[in-house]
Amino acid sequence: MALSGRQAESQSSPTLSRGCMEDYEIFCQPCDLVDRRLPAFGFCKDCEEHLCESCFKNHRMTKPTRYHILLDENNMPQTLRVPSEPANADQSNDLPTPCPEHKQEIIKFFCHDHETLLCNVCVTLDHTRTSCQVDYIPDISKKSLESKETLKDLEKVTERYKKATAELKEKLSKSTKSLKDVLAEIKSFRQEINQRIDELEKKAIERAKDLQKENNTILKRAEKTCNDITKSIEASSDTIKQLRDSKQAARLFIELKSAEKLIRDQEKRLLQLPSPKNVTEFCFLPSPAIISSLQEEKSLGTITHKKKELPGPPPPSVTLPRFSNQGDIYVKTPKDKEGCWVTGMVLLTPSRLVLTDSNNKSIKMVNLNSKSITDHLQLDTAPMDVTMVTNNQVAVTLSDKETVQFICAIPNKFAKKHKLKVDGYCCGISCYQEKLVVTFSNPRKVQIIDLKGKVLATITDDSEGDSLYFVAPYHVTSNSHSIYVSEARMYEVLRFNWEGEPTGRYSDLTTPRGLVMLNDGSILVSEKDNGNIQHISGDLSRGNIVLKDLSSPDAICWCGTDSILYISCFTDEDSFSNSIKMYMMLEYNNQL
Structure with missing residues (x-):
């Protein structure tokens, strides 16, 4: 007569009679996890588990357990014994959660190393007991009945979310x-x-x-x-x-x-x-500026973010620079057919000033000691700005040609050198450590270029249009860590690092044009429409007006050796446009 159930199992395996206690026997531990009680046929040293005949034979068939050390029935340990009834049978109903990775399996284990809930397949494939500390959940779950910390943490998180929702x-x-x-x-x-x-x-x-x-x-x-x-x-x-x-x-x-x-x-x-x-x-000829503005503008203005007002101590008292008028330098030559429009200036030495005259399509060298023009180089298009590349070489932006022209400026004579073709209508230019920073009005951008013409970085508005930087970028100046750009139609001075990331902006301006950097890293900027020169801190956090009532100041240039500021003006009156004004700084204790 055939026997069924546990009685049949007792008669089919001699190992069941080896126990010294009636309630204990050696059985297959993996099968026990799925409520199947089968006698042990062998033992895996790597998994530290007894295996039935089927599990023993299949143990080397799967990749994760292929090279485990197996002991047969005669050599397996006889001391690892557990209760003869399925462990935590009364808790089997407490494990109803399916595995998110293996939908047909139930979560029964917990990996302490990865703090992850696991099913049988997870344990077999990814969290073997030789590599992870894995426990059967019913064996370790009793302590959770006494746990209160998690509830407290949940309450804290809930409060934070409620607060975040209210603030939002x-x-x-x-x-x-x-x-x-x-x-x-x-x-x-x-x-x-x-x-x-x-x-x-x-x-x-x-x-x-x-x-x-x-x-x-x-x-x-x-x-x-x-x-x-x-x-x-x-x-x-x-x-x-x-x-x-x-x-x-x-x-x-x-x-x-x-x-x-x-x-x-x-x-x-x-x-x-x-x-x-x-x-x-x-x-009647309509104003080109108005026509150009109406044609080029895509919007009436910019909707931007308000600046956050951060609490802090009141700003320290500031001793502003004081300037004294040192007269004018007449820069119109007999070759000039039009009134001058000086759009850019740079000092080669404290006594040599190079300037670009856009109206007369020329570049001029001025001897500051004699206050006279020593050379005049005629160009085939209007230059916009100039920067010093070396002690005897300058670079000039030629907007209409989309070109940067390099010009040798040996003592008192100009000579054209090579050109760089750029991608757009170039305006302002600055050189620092063999890198050119060039502003473009069309397309609106700023580029960092090496002296061979390789574009190292491009600064432009983001693709989503969330951050509008440029409408009319004009002059630019730079030092070891920052690039400053005057934005004439956004009425701002913008600051970027050399990776092209924005690091600041100053907005209390009216039509900013020329930019120069003082020895301490602060900057001066000309305001063309209201005739002011503003002094702004290097971090663009604050600024003050230091010169007033000028006639449309445009390009500016600073001589740190002699503490002199050179200013060009552009008006309908030739007496202003044809001369460069000189102002000496008398007193300055920077605390900006």
Whole structure:
């Protein structure tokens, strides 16, 4: 008669009779984990587990256990014994969670090394007992009944999330309100634009009317003169005819001689009348700057993030630089056909200044001791900016040609050298340790280039449009750790590191143009529209106006040896545009 269940197992394996206690026997430990009680047929030294005949034979068939050391029934340990009933049978129902990796398996183990919940397959494949400390969950789970720390941690995390949600809600409310303010500011800005356009229109109309008045005045004066002369000539002619008819020879002689003098005098007066050849017709040419701005601008303005106000101590007292006017240097030459527009300047030595004259498409060298032009190099296109590369070489940006031109500047003479082709309409340029930093207005960007033309880094707006850096990048200056760019239409000075990452911005400006760096790393920047020079700390945290009421200052240049600031201006008055102004710094105790 066949036996079933545990009775059959007892009769089928001699090992079941070896135990010294009735409730203990040696059985297959892996099978016991899935509630199957089979007698041990052997032992794995690596896994430290007894195995049934099937597990023993299959143990070397899988890759993870292929080279484990196996002991047969006669050599296996006889001392590893566990309760004869399945371990933690009453807890089997407490393990209902399926494995996320192996959907058909139930989580039963925990790996202490990786702090990971495991199923049978996980243990076999990735967390063997030889490599990890793995425990059967029912064996170690009783302590969890007394654990309170996890609940406390969960409560703390919950509170943090609630607090984060509340803070986010409050911040989003403020952000929404700020956007309402943005809409109001946009409308106000549009009204300001309309008002400004109205003012410009009014000025243009007044100018046209003034020219009309001038023409009318000239015409009235000319007509009156011609009428007076005509009347006197006609009167003389009538008198001559009457005397001729009446045969009064003596009076006729006198009248004829008077008429001859009258003719000579009136011919001279006729030459003084305005000639029709000198009277010009007029037409209206719209402002190129306004047309260009309307065509190039993609938006009315930029919606950007407000600066965070960080608490801190009040700023220390600052002793601002004081400047004394040292006069002007006249830089127009007989070769110049137009008024000067100096867009860039650089010092080769304390006594030699090189400048770019955009209006006259030239580069000039100035002897500062004699205040005279020592050389004048004509170019085929307008230069924008200049920087010193070596003691006797400068680099000039030629925007229309999308080129950087290198020029040798030996004592008092220029000579063209090689060129670098660049990718765009280049404007400002700065050189530091054989690296060029070049600003571009189209496309809007800043590039770091070596002297052979290799682009090392490009700074531009991010692809998502979240961070708008450039609309009209203009002048640039640099030192060992920072690059500063004047942004004329964003009304900012921006700072970047040499990897192209933004590190600061200063916004309390109006149309910034020229940039120079002082010996301590702080900078001076010209504000073209309001005629100021601002002194700004190197970290761009604060600044102060140090010069006021200049006439449209543009390019600036600093001589640290003599403490002199050179400033170019560009206005409709040649007296300003054709000269470089000099200001000496008298006092400066930088605490910016």
